[in-house]
Amino acid sequence: MKPSCASPTPKRAIRPARRLAMVLIGVVAWTGVAAIASGASIGASASGSREAVGNTLVLAGDPGNPIANPKTHTLYVPIQSGHVLEVIDTASCIPKPATRCRVVATAAAGKSPLSATVDESTNTIYVVRGTGVTVLNGGRCDAQVHSGCSKPLALIRTGGFPVADALDPRTQTLYVASVKGQVFVIDTAQCNASTTTGCGDPVRTVADKPGPDGIDVDIATDTVYAADAGPNGNGDTVSMINGATCNGSTATGCARTPRTIDVGANPAWDVVDQNTNTVYVANYNEGTVSVINSAKCNATTFSGCRRTPRTVQTGSKVSFLQVDDARHTVFALNQGDATISAIDTRTCSAISTSGCSKRPRNEQFVWNPSQGYNPNAFGLIPQTGAVYLANVGGQDLLAAASVARCNTEETSGCRVEAPSVPDDEYLMTLDPATDTIYAGNINLPRIDVINGATCNARRLAGCTPVATIPMSSIEANLGAIDDLTHTLYASNPLSDTIAVINTATCNASDTAGCAQQRVKITVPKYPGPPVLDLATQTLYAAVGASGNRLAVVNVANCNAEVQTGCGETPGTAIVGKGSYSIALSAATDTVYAANLGGQFSGDTVSVVNGATCNANDQAGCAHPAATVKVGLAPFGLTVNDSTHTVYVANNADGNLPGTLSLINDATCNGSDTAGCGRHMPTVVVGRSPRLIAINPTTDTIYVTDHSSAAVSILNGASCNAQDTSGCSTPVPEQPIGSAPSGILVDPATDSVYAANLLGLGSLSIFTG
DSSP states (O other): OOOOSSOOOOOOSSOOOOOOOGGGOOOOOOOSSOEEOOOOOBTSOOOSOEEOBTTEEEOSSSBOOOEEEGGGTEEEEEETTTTEEEEEEGGGOOSSTTOOOOEEEEEEOOSSEEEEEEETTTTEEEEEETTEEEEEETTSSSSSOOTTSSSOSEEEEOOSOEEEEEEETTTTEEEEEETTTEEEEEEGGGSSSSOOTTTTSOOEEEEOTTOEEEEEEETTTTEEEEEEOOTTSOOOEEEEEETTTSSSSOOTTTTSOOEEEEOSSSEEEEEEETTTTEEEEEETTTTEEEEEETTTSSSSOOTTSSSOOEEEEOOTTEEEEEEETTTTEEEEEETTTTEEEEEETTTSSSSOOTTTTSOOOEEEOOOOOSSOOOOOEEEEETTTTEEEEEOTTSOSEEEEEEOTTSSSSOOTTSOOOOOEEOOOEEEEEEETTTTEEEEEESSSSEEEEEETTTSBTTBOTTOSOSEEEEOSSSSOEEEEEETTTTEEEEEETTTTEEEEEETTSSSSSOOTTTTSOOOEEEOSSSOOOOEEETTTTEEEEEESTTOOEEEEEEOTTOSSSOOTTTTSOOEEEEOOTTEEEEEEETTTTEEEEEEOOGGGOOOEEEEEETTTSSSSOOTTTTSOSEEEEOSSSEEEEEEETTTTEEEEEEOGGGSSOOEEEEEETTTSSSSOOTTTTSOOOEEEOSSSEEEEEEETTTTEEEEEETTTTEEEEEETTTSSSSOOTTOOSSOOEEEOSSSEEEEEEETTTTEEEEEEOSTTOEEEEEEO
16 A cells, blocks of 8 residues: 555654743853763752763753753753753853753652743742642752752642643643643642642643644633644644633633634644734644634633634644744744744734735754654743753754754854745656646646646746646545656556556646546556556566555556556555565666565565566566565665665655665566675664655756655766765755655756655655
């Protein structure tokens, strides 16, 4: 079956709690070359040290949200597996070379701490953990004083599964969101560092069945906004609780069912900009941020709740938000892209939405650990623009970056993305004879026909499709064109057919035949992109629910000119499980199939001998000639016969640094497998590489990096199976739109086309 266009949602050891209230963050500076102590005992000074590598700090375990207390120059980092907070002295962590950042103590936090909030008025630390909230004395557990770290003051029992919290300083109330469908209401006036008399009192509970994952308070309207991600990420609302009638001292409104407003799919987080009366909601599944006017849509006023809020497209898997008042910016963390977008609160807010239609500028940070997904949370230090990035519930790392040069006031540090046009495509193929691009639409069952002469890196004005070809499925799998018979073969991935399309009557110059009914070849279900062996007149395509077969189709009498053989039953060949992308070496008559495996667990490429497995001779189809060991989850692959290299993109489900494996097809092919058992050289590219294209004129290799929002660019002349001298690290990358997958090169115009899958889709186009 055809793999999903989008990578599976990153797995998290523990559901992330990512709350970090703006009012609680102070001045914390960061050095990219720092050391952090390890082995610190609870309540004692740390001993030993762990050196930071570049901008990345190794923690004692899987992190929760870091939280800063500016008054005491202290950063608290919850460690879920260690059941502690790591306490860091931020006064000594300043932006100077060789400055040491030390864990001066560890504080007892209770089971699985996820987040922490500091009430500066009482110097109290509230730690969301397990099934409750741990209370610590911030005056006795900070960067300078450690005597109170070893013993919590109290435990507030909540039940449920608390994941996020927000403090209302006006009513002295802590609101705690539980994904099990509750919001807990805690009276901090009677439970803090000065008095714990109320810590044992039963907490009030508001039923919020959709399951909130994020929470914040609008002080002006006294409304609590809970982002309802849902128990399985299937939520699409924000609940509004009346804080005036449901707080630490008043319970009259707590029993009422909160009103909701519709937002995007899987709202993972929300923040309130108190200056503009705006609630921003991160819609994880859509890569958008909803913009709610809190003055007209709150717990007591509903006139602005009737319409779905305006959205701004940020990036893939937007997971976390934070407001920077001084820079007039909401920073949105796009986990799927490893970027932070800067939304202008002056032009995209309750006051004005004129800027919401534009994609905000974004910045990419350095995050490439040996394993683990991109970060899903961060702590912002507004005074310096420093951010601390973490994958909550994931790997034991904390990375430092800066947004000081990429915000709405300063853009010199933002990425410069390639130009793009709003074409929603997936896979693409080129007919150089007519300079026509055929592209499978990601939203509609059709192939878009695009004129390469008017849509290229030097001319973007003519990128609107000149015609469309009806198909049975969306995301048509394209690949094979027979120039001799003017035939395009395109599979319907959710069906069991491959369409035979006449390119002589359906191209950029002549569209008369594009809408005509066409012959279809019946194959097993879920056919992938086909490849054509002109020497044997054989069409190959990966098929089947498990993707462990190739359809072997005789097209000598099944093309745009002759259809007498289109009804013949195709043969099949055995390949590895999860095959989708295949590639052909014309020089060795070999078909290579990337074995993605089940749940992205495969790590081989099947080698099929085209001389003995083709339309006329299927003696060698019963098993591949060999299998080649490559990286985890090989997705796309392509062959460069001029350098005898098969390039294989090891996707790794975004859980490892992306790599390309380089197979020598001169010694590992269908008739000569002597080199197939050797270790294949690899080159590191961007996160989660997808598909590959080659410009044969310049011998340049282009790879879409799905989780880096970029295209990696390699010199094929010096980065191939026989010469790896040019496989430098890091490989140069061209920033593009979000979640790129399909890629195409037009050598005639030296244009590279990359299909971005986010939202309705876009097509990035740049000069090679």
